[in-house]
Structure formats: C-alpha cells, structure tokens
Amino acid sequence: MTSTDYALLAVTAAVVAYSAFRSGPKTKKALRIALKQFVNVLPFFIAVFAMIGLFEVILTPDQIQSWLGIGQGLLAPIYAAIFGGLATGPPAAVFPLGQYLLSQHASIAAVATLLIAWVAVGTITLPAEIRFFSARFALSRWALALTLSVVLGLVMGWVL
Amino acid sequence: MKKLVKWSKANWLVWAVALAYIVVAVTRPSAAGKGALLGLQTFGELAATLVTVFVIVGLFQVWVSEEFVMKHLGESSGLKGLAIGAGLGTIIHGPLVGVFPLLKALLAKGARTGVVVAIVSTWAIKLPMIPLELRLFGWRFTLLREGLLFLSAFIMAPLMELILGKDWGTRFRDTIEQE
Numbered sequence: 001m002t003s004t005d006y007a008l009l010a011v012t013a014a015v016v017a018y019s020a021f022r023s024g025p026k027t028k029k030a031l032r033i034a035l036k037q038f039v040n041v042l043p044f045f046i047a048v049f050a051m052i053g054l055f056e057v058i059l060t061p062d063q064i065q066s067w068l069g070i071g072q073g074l075l076a077p078i079y080a081a082i083f084g085g086l087a088t089g090p091p092a093a094v095f096p097l098g099q100y101l102l103s104q105h106a107s108i109a110a111v112a113t114l115l116i117a118w119v120a121v122g123t124i125t126l127p128a129e130i131r132f133f134s135a136r137f138a139l140s141r142w143a144l145a146l147t148l149s150v151v152l153g154l155v156m157g158w159v160l
Numbered sequence: 161m162k163k164l165v166k167w168s169k170a171n172w173l174v175w176a177v178a179l180a181y182i183v184v185a186v187t188r189p190s191a192a193g194k195g196a197l198l199g200l201q202t203f204g205e206l207a208a209t210l211v212t213v214f215v216i217v218g219l220f221q222v223w224v225s226e227e228f229v230m231k232h233l234g235e236s237s238g239l240k241g242l243a244i245g246a247g248l249g250t251i252i253h254g255p256l257v258g259v260f261p262l263l264k265a266l267l268a269k270g271a272r273t274g275v276v277v278a279i280v281s282t283w284a285i286k287l288p289m290i291p292l293e294l295r296l297f298g299w300r301f302t303l304l305r306e307g308l309l310f311l312s313a314f315i316m317a318p319l320m321e322l323i324l325g326k327d328w329g330t331r332f333r334d335t336i337e338q339e
Contacts, residue, residue: 005209012212057195120284134332
C-alpha cells in the first residue's frame with residue numbers, strides 16, 4: 001500500500017459517506033452492485049495477474065534486448081512493436097532498455113516504437129478487454145494500436 | 161455442471177492460465193514460482209484501486225443519470241467528448257484492466273465508443289514517469305512522445321468508431337442489459 005492508495009481509499013470512503021448522507025437506500029444499492037460485480041470478475045482478475053506475472057518472467061527486457069538487437073533497418077520498428085506490445089511490466093522497466101538500445105545505435109524510430117507499444121498495445125490484457133468490451137472492439141483496438149505505434153515511432157525517428 | 165460450463169465460458173482464462181502454469185512448472189519450476197509471486201505482487205498493488213473502482217462503479221450507476229452521460233460523452237458530444245476522454249485517460253494511472261469495469265459502466269450509460277477509446281489511448285501517458293523519461297531521453301524526445309500519445313486518442317477514437325460502425329455502442333448497451 002502506497003500513500004496514493006491510502007489517499008484513494010480515503011477519498012472513496014468520503015464519497016461513500018457523502019452518498020450515504022444524501023440517500024441511505026441508494027448507497028446500499030450502489031455497494032451491492034459494487035460487491036456483486038467485484039465477486040463476479042475476481043477469478044478472472046486473478047487469472048489476468050497470474051498471466052502478467054508469468055509473462056514478466058518469461059519475456060524480460062534482457063530477452064527482448066537479445067531478440068531486438070541493434071536493428072537499424074525498416075523492420076526494426078515492426079519487431080519493436082511486436083515485442084513491446086507483447087511485453088508487460090512497469091514503464092520504468094522499459095525506459096532503461098530503450099536508452100541502452102539507443103546507446104547501441106538502435107534507431108530512434110525502433111526505440112520510440114518500443115516505448116509506445118509497451119504502454120499502448122496491451123496484448124496481455126486482450127482477454128480482459130474481450131471479456132469487458134467484446135472481441136470485435138478489443139481486436140480492432142489492438143490492431144490499430146499496434147499499427148499506430150509503428151507510425152508514431154517512424155514519425156519520431158523522422159522528426160528527431 | 162451447467163453452471164460450471166457457463167462460468168467457464170466467461171472465465172476461460174482461468175483454465176488457460178492454470179494450464180500455462182502447469183506447463184511452465186514442469187519445464188521451468190523457478191519461473192513458475194517467480195511468475196506467481198510477481199502476479200500476486202501486482203495484484204496486491206492494485207487491490208486498493210480495485211476496491212475503489214468497484215465502489216465508484218456502483219455509485220456511478222446509482223447517482224449519475226443517463227442524460228448527463230449522454231449530454232457530455234454521448235454520440236453528439238463531438239470533439240469535446242473526446243477531449244474529456246483524453247484528459248481522463250491522462251490522469252488515471254495503474255493497470256488498465258482495473259478500470260475496464262468503469263469504462264464498461266460508462267458505455268452502458270450512453271457514452272460513445274470514441275470516448276472510451278480516447279481514455280484507453282491516453283492511459284498510455286504516465287505522468288509520474290515523465291521525469292524519468294526526461295532524464296534518460298531528453299526533453300525533445302519526451303515532449304514529442306507524450307504529445308503524440310495524447311494526439312493518438314484523436315486518431316484512434318474516430319478510426320475505431322469507423323471500424324465498429326455507428327450503432328456499435330447502442331448494440332453493446334443492449335447486450336449488457338440482457339446480462
């Protein structure tokens with residue numbers, strides 16, 4: 001629990017208290033909805049996080065580094081998008097990797113694509129997205145985000 | 161039995177992940193343990209956020225009227241709706257999966273598809289991470305990347321609405337109501 005979490009819980013508690021002050025029955029109903037939905041998706045959430053953990057171990061920044069190499073060509077941003085999109089983990093983990101790749105003369109476009117795909121694509125959360133928003137929505141967004149991360153990476157390589 | 165089949169249909173991932181763990185546990189036992197620990201840790205970090213999200217989902221459904229959502233984030237909200245979405249996505253943080261329930265509730269109340277897409281797109285902007293990015297990549301790289309990420313909301317939203325079709329939101333609302 002970080003201080004942000006405590007602040008979040010405090011604000012939530014205050015909002016619930018205010019809601020209860022305005023209308024008891026409505027607040028009761030709201031909390032019932034909250035509990036029902038929470039219990040409903042809890043197993044699914046646990047599975048999602050178990051999968052994220054597994055991917056973090058199997059697809060580490062080191063691993064990506066050895067696959068991505070120091071590519072300079074046009075294909076490099078596409079590889080970067082695929083690996084960045086597949087990988088998961090905090091952005092703090094990918095920034096040092098990007099900087100290392102740059103120092104090894106990887107192209108700016110490839111590194112920028114990697115950094116963007118890492119946060120924007122979300123292959124790991126695809127099952128969750130499908131469950132909440134339907135396969136059509138999730139897969140369309142996934143494909144678009146993957147393409148856009150390459151385009152934006154190329155734009156960055158071109159501008160900088 | 162019938163209940164279990166229905167449950168498994170919605171929660172197939174539970175079985176898939178269990179299977180993946182068994183495979184990894186046999187081939188690389190240490191990786192399975194480490195993965196489980198990391199997953200648990202991530203889940204623990206998110207626990208407070210999850211509680212908050214579900215309480216807010218509940219309060220949102222009880223207190224916020226459909227008229228209000230439709231007026232500000234609905235089909236006719238135009239660029240303003242997208243801008244609100246992009247702004248929301250920029251400030252929320254933590255794993256995106258955690259806010260999916262809230263985004264679904266927004267859709268159910270009549271927010272347009274693009275608004276939700278805009279939120280998901282700018283979620284990629286991590287405000288607390290900007291100092292780190294500045295230090296490692298310099299201000300030109302950082303500003304350009306964050307700027308493009310913000311802009312991506314306004315590219316993704318119309319494209320998604322185009323791909324899914326105008327009435328996707330309405331049809332999605334109908335399926336939620338049937339649940």
